[in-house]
Amino acid sequence: MSDELGQQRPERQIRVLVDGHGGDDAPEMVLDALQQVLSPAFASQFLLPLTFGIVGQEDLLRPLLEKRGLTDRVTLVPAADIIGMCDAPALALRRKKNSSIHVGARMVRDGDWDALVSAGNTGALMAVSKFILKTLPGIDRPAIASMIPASNNGRTLMLDAGANSECTSDHLVQFAIMGSCYMQAAEGIEYPRVGLLNIGSEEIKGTDVIKLTSAKLTDSELNYIGNVEGTDLFGNDVDVVVCDGFVGNVALKTMEGTARFLAENMRSELTSGLVAKTGALMARSALKRFKDKVNPGKYNGAPLLGLNGIVVKSHGGADADSFTCAIGVACREVSENLTDRITESVQELMDA
């Protein structure tokens, strides 16, 4: 390829940098995931060539890369500091300028890498990314977008999942725009149905902020379908569910808690009594299919939408398989030019 001046331009690639220090089981879990994404099976999902890097402490990560024979296949980007899971975001932002998250975000800003994926401290990842990458024109606050499994192999995107505890109606409308663009780009839904998470389907329900948001969404160019409830998250009637980060985070963690509680009870019943146990063994493949299907790890990788650059947050407790999914989310965002598309759509919808 050559541009107008006849100079050689590098072939377009998908270049993803992963944080070597984020997550309960880092760095080994991160390296396990890197081995998975370097496989031909993973690469075959994308039309563009993939390049991976890991950012973090060189003396710790270099020997691990060598041990796995990954030195030539994964670029090591040195970063001296580590942001802990309990560090206060504001302090981490100011005091750990050489952390893996800071260095990673700067490299995405400078165009050295296309995306950063981290299983680290959510608040710090958001604060640092926002400070370094800035928000897109027209967007006041980035949001964490979380994909939820729905009936009939559907998917629902919920945002904000925890970045902004308090939101104005304008923030919520911006989340609706970003979520709609994301579902267009990532899931190919032409005209995504947007719902507002509320405590009843009637117009009169909810807080003043919710009522004002509903009025603004009704007047927007979005495919706004009105209020939805917690029970609708798993249905097939809505594609994008908008809420503030407090409510979204409680909803997500309640899902996690409910699923874990049910699984524990199921397991204890199925393993007590010989007949039940034998039955459970016979039904094992069905139970495994069920588990695979509703496995939350498959949905791991929450994009921080609204930033001028691609950043994906993985669950802190992710294993290698689910961290691989989060890297996949980042690759798709790069391959679909998500940042540019959201920028254009926000502009169009705001001009309308």
Place this chain on the structure above:
Amino acid sequence: MSDELGQQRPERQIRVLVDGHGGDDAPEMVLDALQQVLSPAFASQFLLPLTFGIVGQEDLLRPLLEKRGLTDRVTLVPAADIIGMCDAPALALRRKKNSSIHVGARMVRDGDWDALVSAGNTGALMAVSKFILKTLPGIDRPAIASMIPASNNGRTLMLDAGANSECTSDHLVQFAIMGSCYMQAAEGIEYPRVGLLNIGSEEIKGTDVIKLTSAKLTDSELNYIGNVEGTDLFGNDVDVVVCDGFVGNVALKTMEGTARFLAENMRSELTSGLVAKTGALMARSALKRFKDKVNPGKYNGAPLLGLNGIVVKSHGGADADSFTCAIGVACREVSENLTDRITESVQELMDA
């Protein structure tokens, strides 16, 4: 029994009035439940004699009672109007003064009955009850308290589950006091552990209202254990979880949605393929025990706490079994003198 003046005093009883018109399957579902609570098995749970009444349209309910031979065993309290599930609470309060809910609440106020149980319109039930019964001294707003199943056959009480979308820190502190008293009285927990629903366990998380509430709870005489998250609702580390009604309602409906989604997927996997199906049949009793154990109907019956009288809200979609559970909740509240106990505790905690 006779009082100081030597007059005959009626023996103490538990007198519960049920709304004949609330719920998707009323009035038949309500009558089915009345037949259950008239059984010796139900009565054996209580030391005091039980008396039941049904409030609603006489010409509709009288023939149904006659058909079931219940005319002598259930008092029919006539009420001309019905509040629909979609009626706006404020309008229903003003315009339907002869509704079953209005008449029922007035009879509880006047001491003719000890408690009202309804599966009807939640907002209207709350508005009418608050208007007629008033709140207890020191309580600004009543809250809906919802019991959640927890590990090891435990129970967690969450409030508010939907009555108050927007709350101040004082409201939330009052919910904490009422929830704590309820768990003492209903579950016999001496010093219930109170947690504040938040989006992280660290002190710095959450909204300004949440942070202020946390500071006030820390200074209170309650057994306050700090922030809890959505994942903690099903654990054994907290007895009372406090939140505003918006967040509580979203959490409850998200639980419901998650459980339904998982059950559907499980069912579809277990009924596909002969081996899986046979295994599922063999494990049937285990699956049934599991279902019984996590059956949300068992936890039906949410007290409206903070009123000067006992009112219990049943899920609108309740069947007779779960409506029976809601009547049981009301009977226990009467038998434990819950209103008086909350009044005393609120006074003590406010004086402290």
